[in-house]
Amino acid sequence: MKRRKILWEIYPSYLLIIIVSLFAVTFYSSNFYHKFFMEQMCEDLKSRGAILKNSLHDFLNEPDKLDRFCKKIGKESLTRITVILADGTVIADSEKQKTEDMENHKDRPEIIEAFKGKASSVSRYSDTLKKKMIYMALPIEENGEIPAVMRVSISVSTIDEKIKQVISRIIISGFIIALFTSIVVFFISKRITRPIEEMTKGAQHFSEGNLSRKLKLPASLELAALALSMNSMASSLNEKINTILKQKNELDSVLSSMKEGVIALDDNDHIISINPSAAEIFCVEPEKVKGKNIKGAIRNYSLQKFIADARETHIPIERDINLYGMDINDSIGDTNQYNSRSQSLQSSKHNEEGSINHKESSKKQEESSINHEIAIDNGSGIEHGSSIDHGSSIDHENITHHLSNINRVSFTDNKRTIYHENAIQKVLYIHSAPLLDVRNAEIGLLIILNDVTKLRHLEQMRQDFAANVSHEIKTPLTSIKGYMETLTNHHNSDNPLSAEEQSHFYSVIERNVDRLTAIVKDLLHLSQIEQIGGKHHLALMETDLSDAISNAVITCSEKANSKNISVEIKTVSEKKIKADPQLIEQAMVNLIDNAIKYSHENGQIIVKSDIDATASKIVITVSDNGPGIARKHLNRLFERFYRVDKGRSRQQGGTGLGLAIVKHIVMAHNGRINVESKVGQGAQFSIHLPF
CATH class of the missing domain: 3.30.450.20 (PAS domain)
Structure with a gap:
């Protein structure tokens, strides 16, 4: 119409x-x-x-x-x-x-x-x-x-x-009157409709969001009342919209600044809202996935299973899920190449349960490696995983190369998930709550995601630390208790120990007491260093590294002479840095002492300092020609109580905390430490300190 x-x-x-x-x-x-x-x-x-x-x-x-x-x-x-x-x-x-x-x-x-x-x-x-x-x-x-x-x-x-004469005159007069009246009526109509048209234009401005505009009041009482009502309505709407926008902006700001990931779903599992933290966790763009079904937008079996369980129970639930990287479906071209590789892999590893290890590590252990996850469905192609080589096409050689770096294969619900050796697990603690409207009717689902990877890692470290400390303390205590019981029993028996045997037992007890003392001392020292930057602060001053290195060498000289090991200092730069000289000297002592412990007799240790001008750092290296360290141990070398050769380390009197102390001292100075080593070719520890 x-x-x-x-x-x-x-x-x-x-x-x-x-x-x-x-x-x-x-x-x-x-x-x-x-x-x-x-x-x-x-x-x-x-x-x-x-x-x-x-x-x-x-x-x-x-x-x-x-x-x-x-x-x-x-x-x-x-x-x-x-x-x-x-x-x-x-x-x-x-x-x-x-x-x-x-x-x-x-x-x-x-x-x-x-x-x-x-x-x-x-x-x-x-x-x-x-x-x-x-x-x-x-x-x-x-x-x-x-x-x-x-x-x-x-x-x-x-x-x-x-009568005709009269009627004709009436008609002529009526036509003239009608013409005049129609003109007058036209202008009267225009006068009536003009304010209505102006109010219509004002209403259009209101509909476009310009609610601050005010309508002029017409001369007509009724239209003036209508204009006043529309102005009042616009002001009220403007206030309400501003309030809503303010609340929305506040909510967006809160969601954007939250470390926790937040995903809101409707009844059909379409994404209503996703904050930047959640988008970053699953490597998606918020604007692109809004309105899409979460099964297609975020391909994660554990998350989808969690959503299905939350839908089924209709009550808040919570659990941990594991992530191993990003989706690679969009970056892989020919999945048939993966299928063939997957099938050959299955035929060669069909008896495996759990995981397999392939020895390979990064050249730079101090830097985090890129996570790689490839999930392969049995015979049906790629299911999910992370991009292998961003920005490049995936060919057969590239796929074969990365599949050769497989570290672990896990089996879940007829799906085989293959993880790259350097894949780092991310642990998410997720919990859900039904979305309710004003009538308490369920209209969707709210999912909160917390990245608890560090927390779970810290929990694991705490458990490992407690276990290691218990083990390290228990071993010397057991020895002390055993030897003390032997001495006590033989002292009260008819067959007492000889003076030589008693002296040997006392020396063993003394050695274990010294070891306990060293462990406790190192633990206290490590605790103090870890608190630096929090409640405690470094005693920073202009420090000459050559002095710190020389003092450390002097401290370790007796131990080096006992094994006829030469310690050579090569100081290229005498540039001073702001540092805590005692802590720097302690770190150098620990590294040199560690090199002496694991070096053969008549070995050689080189301590060198140099300037890395491009990175504005001073690099101190401690190199030895000892037996070297296998690649599989390099990632964990700086953990507390971690030993490459546990038996040999205890014989050397080590507490297992020396390198951990060095790492925390370096970190307290905003530096970093890394190690390079090959079996049979010695090891080189490098400290990078900013100046």
Whole structure:
């Protein structure tokens, strides 16, 4: 339906009213004037007849004279005059030459009434004259009797002409009035519709969000009230929208600044909202996944299983899930190559349960490696995983290369997940809550994700630390207790120990006590270093590294001389740095002492300092030509109580905390430490300190 302006709804209506009114006035005027002229004509005829009636008494008995008289008077007055006797015979007529030929008028209504003594008028078509006439019949009385009736008449055409003239003038006047009125009505309509159009434009501005605009108040009381209501509505809406936008911005700010990931789903598992933390966890773009089904947007079996369980229970639930990287479906071209590799892998490893290890490590152990996860469905291609080589096409050689670096294969629900050796597990603690509307009806699901990888790692470290400490302390305590019991038992027996045996036992006890003391001392030292940067601060000062290195070498010289090991210092730079000299010296002592422990007799240790100008750092290296360290141990070398050769380490008197102390000292100075080693070729520890 085509819509029109309100002007064209109002104006035609007014115009129609004017036209209908004009026709009504014309019709009414026509009838009024017709009736008016008819009445006037009848009165005129009656007056004429009354005058003539008295003149006809003298001619009633002389029909010929009477006929001539009627013709003369009728011609002069333009009136038809007819005289009818009581029997209806016409004896005189001003229009007819021969009255004998005229019909009998006895049955004419006006004649009948006239013979009753009443003047009577009527309008009808005349068969004699062949036109419509107005008749007025008057009784002619003589001596109380009515011997005849005189009828006077004129043609109606005379009246019609007068009425037409009047009506034409009325129509012309009405048209002029209607034209003028229509113009006036048009402008009145425009005046009425103009404020409505302005309010319409204002409402359009409101719909476009410009709620600060104010409508002008029209002169009309009703439209002014409407404009005031619209202005009030706009102000109220503006306040409410601003409040909603403020709350939305606050909510967005809260969600954006939250470390926890937040995902809101509707009833059909479509993503309503996802904050940056959640998007970062699953490596997706928030704007691209909004509105999509979470099964297609985030391909993670554990998450989907969690959502299904939350939907089924309709109550808040929580659990940990593991992640091993990102989805690689979009970055891998030909999955058939993976299928073939997967099938060959399955045929060669179909008896494996749990995981397999492949020895490979990064060249730089201090830097985090990129996680690689490839999930292969049994015989159906790639299911999920992370990108192997971002930005490059995946060919057969590239796929084969990465599949050769497999570290672990796990089996879950007929799916085999293969992990790259350097894949680092991410642990998410997730919990859900139903989304409810104002009527407490469930409309979706809210998922909160917390990255608890570090927390779980710390928990594991705490457990490992407790276990290692217990083990490290338990071993010397067991030895002390055993030897003390032996000494006590033999002291009270008939077979006492010899002085040489007692001396040996006491030396073993002393050695284990010293070991316990060293462990406790190192633990306290390590605890103090870990607190640096928190409650405690470094005693920073301008430190000459050559002094710290020289003091450390002197401290370890006796131990080095006992194994005939030479310690050579190569100081390329004497640049001073801001550091805690005691801690730096402690770190150097631990590294040199560690090198002496694991070096062969007659070995050589080189301590070198150099400047890395590109990184604005000083690099201190401690190198030895000892047995070296296998690659599989390098990642864990700086953990507490971790030993490559546990038996040999204890024989050397080590506590297992020396390298851990070095690492924390370096970290306290915003530096880093790394190790490079190959079996049989010695080891090189490097400390990088900023200057």
